[in-house]
Amino acid sequence: MNNADFEALARVIMGRIFIPLEASGRHVHVTAEQARTLFGHGLTPKRPLSQPGQYLANERVTVMGPKGKFENVAVLGPERKEAQVEISLTDGRTLGVTPPIRPSGSVADSPGCILVGPNGQVGIRQGIIAAQRHIHMTPEDAAQMKVADKQVVKLQVYTSRPLVFEDVLVRVSPDFATFAHLDYDEANACGFASGDLGRIVT
Amino acid sequence: MNNADFEALARVIMGRIFIPLEASGRHVHVTAEQARTLFGHGLTPKRPLSQPGQYLANERVTVMGPKGKFENVAVLGPERKEAQVEISLTDGRTLGVTPPIRPSGSVADSPGCILVGPNGQVGIRQGIIAAQRHIHMTPEDAAQMKVADKQVVKLQVYTSRPLVFEDVLVRVSPDFATFAHLDYDEANACGFASGDLGRIVT
Numbered sequence: 001m002n003n004a005d006f007e008a009l010a011r012v013i014m015g016r017i018f019i020p021l022e023a024s025g026r027h028v029h030v031t032a033e034q035a036r037t038l039f040g041h042g043l044t045p046k047r048p049l050s051q052p053g054q055y056l057a058n059e060r061v062t063v064m065g066p067k068g069k070f071e072n073v074a075v076l077g078p079e080r081k082e083a084q085v086e087i088s089l090t091d092g093r094t095l096g097v098t099p100p101i102r103p104s105g106s107v108a109d110s111p112g113c114i115l116v117g118p119n120g121q122v123g124i125r126q127g128i129i130a131a132q133r134h135i136h137m138t139p140e141d142a143a144q145m146k147v148a149d150k151q152v153v154k155l156q157v158y159t160s161r162p163l164v165f166e167d168v169l170v171r172v173s174p175d176f177a178t179f180a181h182l183d184y185d186e187a188n189a190c191g192f193a194s195g196d197l198g199r200i201v202t
Numbered sequence: 203m204n205n206a207d208f209e210a211l212a213r214v215i216m217g218r219i220f221i222p223l224e225a226s227g228r229h230v231h232v233t234a235e236q237a238r239t240l241f242g243h244g245l246t247p248k249r250p251l252s253q254p255g256q257y258l259a260n261e262r263v264t265v266m267g268p269k270g271k272f273e274n275v276a277v278l279g280p281e282r283k284e285a286q287v288e289i290s291l292t293d294g295r296t297l298g299v300t301p302p303i304r305p306s307g308s309v310a311d312s313p314g315c316i317l318v319g320p321n322g323q324v325g326i327r328q329g330i331i332a333a334q335r336h337i338h339m340t341p342e343d344a345a346q347m348k349v350a351d352k353q354v355v356k357l358q359v360y361t362s363r364p365l366v367f368e369d370v371l372v373r374v375s376p377d378f379a380t381f382a383h384l385d386y387d388e389a390n391a392c393g394f395a396s397g398d399l400g401r402i403v404t
Contacts (some may be wrong), residue, residue: 036399088390101362101393138294160303163365163366164366188291188292188391189388189391189392190391191303
């Protein structure tokens with residue numbers, strides 16, 4: 001085997017054992033109609049994210065809560081059917097809201113806020129959540145790692161402050177790439193650095 | 203047994219199995235000389251903390267870093283031989299410093315800052331750390347739980363976002379009360395609420 005073959009083999013073996021970790025900062029999803037109100041047009045891609053088809057938008061918003069606000073917050077595209085504001089519990093203290101811990105898309109009865117863009121503002125009645133820690137997974141990796149969609153697993157993280165997250169939601173879809181997503185409270189609690197890996201343990 | 207006896211027995215049994223958790227917010231320790239400069243006098247106790255002899259002071263300071271500051275930060279007494287500023291990694295981003303993860307008292311080559319009080323200000327050359335997660339323990343509880351001073355253990359926390367912290371430092375002293383201390387990144391990552399318990403696991 002040449003070096004490229006070794007690299008490719010190593011990548012396959014690593015992928016059967018380890019899951020790359022990513023930390024998600026606070027961010028916002030909006031509807032197409034909200035994008036038009038906030039920015040005067042739909043979202044435009046600045047750079048792709050690890051999940052296929054998802055992107056960081058050029059557009060940014062201010063998120064205003066009852067107690068405080070965050071300016072210049074990332075907006076992720078493409079547009080969704082319902083607005084969602086993903087923050088950490090730490091962020092919740094700043095805004096003056098208590099986000100429930102929820103899977104993405106599960107926003108019923110969560111706190112609302114005001115989003116302010118360069119072209120206008122939008123009040124959302126609900127949508128602020130702290131994303132439940134989760135693993136996006138391809139069907140192939142799920143079969144390999146013997147887990148199913150919506151299963152809750154333990155994730156050992158090999159980071160500078162190692163720990164085992166116990167309540168990690170697995171989401172399986174052919175539209176996903178395999179990555180574990182933590183929020184910044186979780187990333188800081190485990191001392192995450194870019195490139196760190198995790199592993200599902202029993 | 204009467205109700206009080208049952209309560210006492212339950213407390214003893216619980217104490218042999220579980221360790222109460224506490225979240226430590228950002229706080230400052232100062233020397234007697236620094237207290238005089240900052241406040242014009244020594245620290246005065248506002249209320250006792252869980253560790254015997256330790257107290258929250260009436261006095262508060264502003265902590266100024268290269269990028270930001272925190273006002274109205276708690277000062278803990280009694281005074282120490284060396285200043286120490288305990289913050290989370292999240293706080294470090296606000297201040298513009300990267301605190302090393304250290305046991306309390308281990309401040310060599312850590313970042314410095316400026317402390318501002320109502321009577322004056324003090325520049326500290328080093329002292330900003332993120333406290334390594336740790337368990338204060340009485341010698342009796344350490345014997346009961348079969349752990350020794352400076353041992354690193356795994357701590358399962360029974361919280362709303364359960365996890366197992368892997369790098370938890372045990373400190374044993376007859377001057378301690380048995381409590382596990384987390385910073386706010388860790389407390390938020392595990393969904394800590396007042397009264398939550400942990401347990402050393404292998």
